[in-house]
Amino acid sequence: MSSPALGSARRPWLLLAPTLAVIGILLLWPMVRVVVLSFQDFGLRELVRGGAELIGLQNYRDVLTDERLWRVALPNTVVFALVCVVLTVVVGTLVALLLHRLSPGWRTLVTMAVMAAWAVPAVTGTYVWVYLFDARAGFLTGVLGQLGLVDVATQNLFTERGWFYAIATLNVVHHGFPFVAVTVLAGLVTIPSELPEAAMIDGANAWQRFRHVTLPMLKPVFAIVTILSTIWDFKVFTQIYLMPGGDGSNREVLNLGTWSYITAMSQNQFGLGAAIAVLLTVLLMVITAVYLRTLFKEEEL
Amino acid sequence: MRRLLGRGGLVLACVVVVVFSIFPVFVMVGTALDPAANAGGRGVIPSGISLEHFGRVLSETRFPSYLLNSLIVAVVTVVASGLLALFAAVAVARFRFSGRTKILMMILIVQMVPMEALVIPLFLQAKTLGLLNSLLGLSVVYIAFSLSFAIWTLRGFVAAVPVELEEAAYLDGASWWQMFWKVLFPLVAPGLVAVSVFSFILAWNEFIFALTFMADDDMYTAAVGLRTFFTRSGTDWGAVMAASSIITVPVMIFFVAVQSRLSSGLMSGATKG
Numbered sequence: 316m317s318s319p320a321l322g323s324a325r326r327p328w329l330l331l332a333p334t335l336a337v338i339g340i341l342l343l344w345p346m347v348r349v350v351v352l353s354f355q356d357f358g359l360r361e362l363v364r365g366g367a368e369l370i371g372l373q374n375y376r377d378v379l380t381d382e383r384l385w386r387v388a389l390p391n392t393v394v395f396a397l398v399c400v401v402l403t404v405v406v407g408t409l410v411a412l413l414l415h416r417l418s419p420g421w422r423t424l425v426t427m428a429v430m431a432a433w434a435v436p437a438v439t440g441t442y443v444w445v446y447l448f449d450a451r452a453g454f455l456t457g458v459l460g461q462l463g464l465v466d467v468a469t470q471n472l473f474t475e476r477g478w479f480y481a482i483a484t485l486n487v488v489h490h491g492f493p494f495v496a497v498t499v500l501a502g503l504v505t506i507p508s509e510l511p512e513a514a515m516i517d518g519a520n521a522w523q524r525f526r527h528v529t530l531p532m533l534k535p536v537f538a539i540v541t542i543l544s545t546i547w548d549f550k551v552f553t554q555i556y557l558m559p560g561g562d563g564s565n566r567e568v569l570n571l572g573t574w575s576y577i578t579a580m581s582q583n584q585f586g587l588g589a590a591i592a593v594l595l596t597v598l599l600m601v602i603t604a605v606y607l608r609t610l611f612k613e614e615e616l
Numbered sequence: 617m618r619r620l621l622g623r624g625g626l627v628l629a630c631v632v633v634v635v636f637s638i639f640p641v642f643v644m645v646g647t648a649l650d651p652a653a654n655a656g657g658r659g660v661i662p663s664g665i666s667l668e669h670f671g672r673v674l675s676e677t678r679f680p681s682y683l684l685n686s687l688i689v690a691v692v693t694v695v696a697s698g699l700l701a702l703f704a705a706v707a708v709a710r711f712r713f714s715g716r717t718k719i720l721m722m723i724l725i726v727q728m729v730p731m732e733a734l735v736i737p738l739f740l741q742a743k744t745l746g747l748l749n750s751l752l753g754l755s756v757v758y759i760a761f762s763l764s765f766a767i768w769t770l771r772g773f774v775a776a777v778p779v780e781l782e783e784a785a786y787l788d789g790a791s792w793w794q795m796f797w798k799v800l801f802p803l804v805a806p807g808l809v810a811v812s813v814f815s816f817i818l819a820w821n822e823f824i825f826a827l828t829f830m831a832d833d834d835m836y837t838a839a840v841g842l843r844t845f846f847t848r849s850g851t852d853w854g855a856v857m858a859a860s861s862i863i864t865v866p867v868m869i870f871f872v873a874v875q876s877r878l879s880s881g882l883m884s885g886a887t888k889g
Contacts (some may be wrong), residue, residue, distance in 0.1 A: 331698045331719065334763055338774060341760035342726050345737035362740070413629050425630050427872050432637035434868040436821035438839040439860035443640040446647065446853060447660075454643070489640065495745065550730040555821040572732050577770035579736045579767045592733040603728055610726060 349596075352589035358581040374590035383566070383574070391570040392595070395480050396548040402488045403544050404537070407495020414496065426497070437553040444486045444520070445558055448480045473559040476567045482512050486554050491547065495540045499575035502536035503529070535610065541604045549599050552576065552612070571595040648861045649708060653854035679859050681834070682841030685751060686820055688862075692755040693762060693819040694812045700759070701766030701811060702774075704801065708767070709774040710782075720771075727764035732824060739828050749832045757825050762815035763813050769814075772788065773807030774800065804845035820867060838863050 343446070348550040353374050355367040380383055409428060414422050433441075450471035460467035465478075472478035506529065514524045552572040555561045560568055563577035571591060579588025643660050647653045648669050650662035673679050705869045706718055738757060740750075747753030777800060785795040826837040833844065838859070 325712065326709035327707040327716075328715050330703040334704040335719075336722075337700065337756075337763060338723070338726055339762050341738065341757060342734065345734045346729060348737035348741070349733060350741075357695045362743070366858060410633055413626070413633060416626065418631070421630060425633055428634040430872045431641055431868055434817075434871040435640055435864055436817075436839060436867070437641055437844060438821065438823050439644065439864045441645050442842065442856055446857070447640075489636070493637070504723060506617065509862060545727060546730070550732050554730045557823075572730075576732070576735060580739070585736055585740065589736050590809040592736060597842055598731060599730060600728070609646070 318453075324387060345419075349589045349592055352586055353593045355586045355589075357586040358591075362583065362585065370586070374587050375397065375594075377587060378590050378594065384570070387413035387567060388569050388571050388574045388591075391476075391568065392549060392572070395484065395551070395570065396545065399484055399487045399491070399548040399551075400541065401543045402484065403491040403548070404495055404541055405542065406488060406538075407492040408493045408499050410492060410496035414500050425498075429496055431492045433497075435490065437490060437555060440490055441486055441554050444472075444482055448482050457521060460570075471559075473567060477567045478563075479558065479560070481550070482553055483558065487548060487551060490554075491544055495536065495544065497539050498535055499533065502533040506532050538610045542603060542610075545602055545606070546599060549602070550595065571598075641868070644857050644864065645861050647853060648857040650854070651708075654852060654855065665755060666831075667839035670862070672856045673855050673862070677844070677855065678833070678836075679838070679841055679862075682836045682838045686838040688751050689755045689758065690816050691820040692752070693758040694816050695754070696835065697759045697762040697766055697815045698808050698812055701763055701770050702801070702804065702808065704763070704767045705774045705804075706796065709771045723764050723767055727768075730768060731761055733822055735828055738825070738880035742829060748829050749835050751835065754825060754829050754837070755819070757829075758815070758822060760818040762811075762818050765814055766811035769811050770804060770807050773804040778801045810872060813871060815872065820863075 321375070350366070352367075354369055354371060355361075356370045356373070357367040359366040381388060412424060417425060428613075432505065434616075447453050448471070449456060456467055456472060459465040465472065472482065510528050510532075511524050514528050519527065550572050551570065551586060553594070555570055555573050556569065558568075559565075561573060563581055572595060575588045575591035577588075577596065578591060579585045582588075622707050646660060647661045649665050649667070651666040651668055652663045653669060702724075706717055740752050740888060742748050742757075745753075746862075747756070779800055781803070782795055786800045790798065821839060823839050826840045831838060833841075836844075842859055842863075845852045845859065
């Protein structure tokens with residue numbers, strides 16, 4: 316702003332100071348600290364007495380040579396996240412396309428229901444799914460039993476890695492699709508209705524109209540919802556931790572987030588836990604960077 | 617294709633979406649009201665309606681004090697992060713200074729840092745500073761994590777206020793701070809409502825820091841306090857669902873109301889121009 320009335324050159328910094336202090340102390344410094352920790356042997360003794368020995372890459376060596384990383388935590392994180400992102404974006408987009416076709420009254424009604432799904436906290440939502448898939452007594456366990464997929468009398472779904480993560484996927488997709496639906500709908504209403512109509516006159520079917528008109532126009536919107544879903548689904552913690560066995564008692568269902576947390580908080584191996592957290596963050600940053608590059612190529616901020 | 621997705625198809629699709637969306641909440645509230653919730657039934661339709669689980673949770677457990685803890689943390693977070701974010705948003709939306717873009721990018725990138733990755737260092741930091749087991753310590757963490765989104769959102773609202781309005785205030789002899797409180801603040805109020813809803817929900821629902829910071833069960837927030845209903849002798853599902861309903865339903869009504877008003881407001885604003 317060139318207006319002299321807007322005040323001194325110091326004012327913006329004055330206004331930013333509290334924010335920068337909070338971000339610096341509570342986000343940037345801990346980021347440095349977690350990296351430093353990952354090079355330290357930091358256990359219960361160091362927690363009590365302070366001071367910790369630098370041990371170089373030992374924690375990383377321990378994590379990267381642990382077969383639990385390659386056989387359990389990494390697949391549980393990556394495969395789960397990919398499935399969740401694809402399902403969340405597909406379901407969310409389908410719901411957005413549905414909402415777009417509805418009359419205003421119906422649209423409000425269905426949007427409110429979708430919002431209700433969004434508003435359920437991860438904690439209470441997870442408890443409901445746990446209740447529904449409870450061994451023997453759960454309603455959905457019973458449904459799966461009726462379908463012949465599960466032996467209700469003997470099977471506990473939460474002890475089996477595949478079922479555990481299938482339930483977690485249902486939970487995460489249910490929690491995540493409303494954001495995609497609402498965001499994509501906001502994009503859809505900006506597309507002038509002449510465009511799909513013109514495509515229809517040219518004989519394009521519904522899929523072709525979506526593929527060649529809607530998708531290219533909403534590319535930035537899809538990029539955003541995919542990036543955010545990816546970030547969220549890679550670092551899922553609460554939904555896993557609160558499921559039976561997810562708090563570390565069943566080692567087969569650990570993902571990077573819960574493994575890092577349990578290593579640090581339950582086993583007091585803060586250095587090792589930090590190394591796992593750093594690996595998870597680096598994985599996330601690489602994926603985000605790839606997305607952002609494609610995004611910023613097209614649009615200046 | 618057109619016929620397939622005709623009126624009947626649309627209605628069916630709506631029903632599927634609505635049922636899928638509200639199913640968990642329906643089960644939650646239904647079980648909370650079902651007097652036979654702990655009898656081991658398999659249905660999702662309550663066998664009767666009774667408030668006994670709510671009564672038990674609110675009078676015989678420590679859940680009410682957990683609710684109060686959550687409320688204190690959420691209110692502190694909303695007020696502090698709203699104010700800090702507004703100041704920062706005005707700085708980046710209204711002033712051109714060197715480093716502005718860098719700060720904006722820093723704020724954006726910081727938001728990408730997973731909260732979960734910082735649990736370990738923040739736990740150690742809070743321990744050193746004596747902020748474990750403290751509602752303030754927890755609030756401060758939530759303020760940090762809600763700031764970035766709040767700044768980016770408010771930046772848009774501040775930028776949308778015409779500079780002429782500010783200049784008119786200066787012509788009337790207002791100082792910068794008077795202009796800020798009398799002109800800018802009321803005009804970005806809808807934006808503040810939006811970010812308040814966001815930070816309230818973040819603080820109200822957050823689990824991992826609340827779990828890590830609060831070792832003493834007097835200081836549990838509601839989301840963490842639910843764990844106390846899972847005991848060695850079995851789970852009191854009636855109590856879990858009643859307490860979950862108390863946590864979930866008010867926030868849900870609030871969220872749905874504000875969100876629909878907000879999006880209709882944004883839509884009308886967008887088409888008016």
